[in-house]
Amino acid sequence: MNKLYFLLVICIFIGCKKETPKIIPAVVKKTAPAIILTDERKVEIDTALIGTFKSETLKQFYNSSENKTVWGNLKKRTYVLSQLSKAEELGLDPEDYKSSTLKKFEDKITSLSDADLATYDILITYNFEKYLNHLYKGKLDPKKLYNDWDLEEKTFDVNNVLIKAFNKNKLDSVVDNIQSKAYIYKQLLKSLEIINTFPEDNIKNIESVDKIVLNDTNSALINIKKRLMYWQDMPKKDSLTKIYDQKTFESVKKFQERHGLASDGVIGVGTISALNYSKEKRKQQIIANLERWRWYNNDLAENYFIINIPDYSLNVVENQDTTLVRNVVVGTSKRKTPIITSMLRTVVFNPTWTVPPTILKEDVVPAMKRNRNYLANKNITIYDTAGNAVDPNNWNENKPGNYRYVQSPGYNNALGLMKILFPNHHSVYLHDTNHRNNFGRSNRSLSSGCVRVENPLELAEHILDDSEKWSKDRIDTIIASKKTTSIKITKKYALYQWYWTAWSKKNQLIFRADIYNLDSDLYAKLRN
Structure with a gap:
């Protein structure tokens, strides 16, 4: 009985023991660094005027200057105005940043009242910060546009970046510094530069025709040749006959290769469709792709898989070197492959x-x-x-x-002999397939959403990266057993399963079919 009483007392003591209160860390409110003001003309700004912009960032910015104007320095002001006026060179619209309005203020700077000077100052800050935000993470939010774009939200402390550049007189480098350093992004900027060198095109649309093959005679060939010459796939010395001669044949193949088409010289529906794109439509396509690349990570991982969905390609990049390239099959327009940034986790052999x-x-x-x-x-x-x-x-x-x-597992399983898993909200993965002949097709938008990979066992051996434990012979033995086997990938690989339809290479414009019809709609929203 004494023992029972003792246990009861202990239980009561434990049950009544107070929990140690959890220490909740205080939320530290970010404050912008103080703005170093020079002796140029500066005036007080009414906080009510700042409030009309409904921007917490703007409010914090002027808190850092004790609500005084900051753009009195002509050199700093000129740099900002210059950047905004040439926003088009980066695929943005100068009028999104009130470029012409700011120029009108600048033209009469010496005669501005204190109130107008305050308004001008705020407009410079507000629009330049908007511009920097758009360059860093895009004008639009992909999560509000699509339900199958699973990208991490990019955060950007625009005040910190701008004020540091302001104080150190390094505004001339801030625009370059915040943009993506990714190779494709730089090549897209180059694409925009290249396409702007092309003259305005007034070539008639090529009417849909039956397939045209070498030595055929067809009246459509006159406009086809004009298009090839316009895009510099064909020398501009041609008699423009209706005959499909060898020179035109070679030019068509060059054009097809640039557009991800079967480069067989046969002029069919796909080639005609690509030829009928105007300069303006191609420029819009480039601008839409620049916006996408601003949504993506600014800094890529040391090792990664990067899949370009419309290009049907997977590249393995390690220490800035492409170590493997694979053809892939992606989802159809009805069952799209989702856009994902993730990390590779597991290789599964003989999957069910x-x-x-x-x-x-x-x-x-x-x-x-x-x-x-x-x-x-x-x-x-x-x-x-x-x-x-x-x-x-x-x-x-x-x-x-x-x-x-x-x-059941096996060679004819829908997932083939292997799959690679990575965390995502869409229940998709990379895998082999039982339709292995599809990798030879030029149009590979055929799957139900997952990405099918060519020669997947070689890929598995490469990323498991252990010649003793996971050699080709060892993998072959596992496959022969038909036993489902999961192996953790120990080397860190990021996965970038992304979408882009334009870039440039060796000063040549490269395009791909917009298989999910996203480009035109995105451009329209950017310019809305």
Whole structure:
């Protein structure tokens, strides 16, 4: 009894013991560094005027100057106005930053009243900070535009950057410093520069024609040749005949290669469509892609996989060197491959495949209603909620969602012999395929959202990076066993599964088909 009493006292003591209160860290409000003011003319700014802009950043900026004007220095002011006036060179619209309004203020700077000078000062700060924000992370928010763009939100302390540059008299470098250092971004800026050298084009649209092959005669060839000459794929010395001669044939192949088309010289629907893009449409495409690259990471990881969805390509980059290139198959326009930034985690050999809801609804159920052996023929087993295998003849077609559908491992598994997993909200991964002949096609927008990779076992061996533990022979043995085997990827690889349809290479413009029809809409929103 004494022991029981003692235990009861202990329990009461423990139950009543107060928890140590959690220390909640204080939220430190960011304050901008103080602005160093020179002796130029400066005036007091009414805080109510600052408040009309409804910008906390602007309020903090002028707190740092004790609510005095800061742009009295002509050199600093001139630099900002110059940058805003040539925003178009970076694919932005100068009027988004009130460039012409600011110029009007500047033209009468010596006669401005104190109130007008205060207004001018605020407008310079507000619009230059907006410009810097747009250059760093884009004008638009991809999460508000798309539900399948899974990118980390980019944060930017614009006051800190601007005030430091202001105080150190280094405003002339701030615009360059905040932009992406990625190679493709720089090549897109070069693309914009290149396309601006082209004259205005007034070539008639090429009417849709049957396929044209070498030595054919076709009246459409006159405008085709004009287009090829305009885009500098063909020398500008040609008789413009209706004959598809060898010189034109070679020029067409060059054009096709630049546009990611089958470079076979056959002029079909895809080639005609690409030829019919005007200079203005191509320029808009470049500007849309510049915006996308501002959404992406400014600094890429040391080692990474980068997938360009419209280019159907995967590059493995390690220490700034491309070590592997693979063709890939991506999602169709109805089942798009999502845009993702993530980290590679696991290689799975001999994966099983569980039929996802979309494929179940759109593909499997209709096929099963026609043929009850459809799944059995594909080595897919139906399981009920208790985990028991279900005979196809006993499958309830009115309640298909009550089952799991699992395909056994093997060469003909929908995921092939391997998949690579990475954290994401879309249940997608990289994987092999049982449709291996598709990698030879020029249009590879064929999957249900995941990315299928060519020669995946070589890729697995490369990233596992252990010639003793995970040699080719060892991987082959695992594959032969048909046993599902998961291996953690120990080397850190980022995954950039992104979308861009334009860039440049060796001063040549490169374009890809906008397979998800995103370019025109994005450009329209940018200029809205």
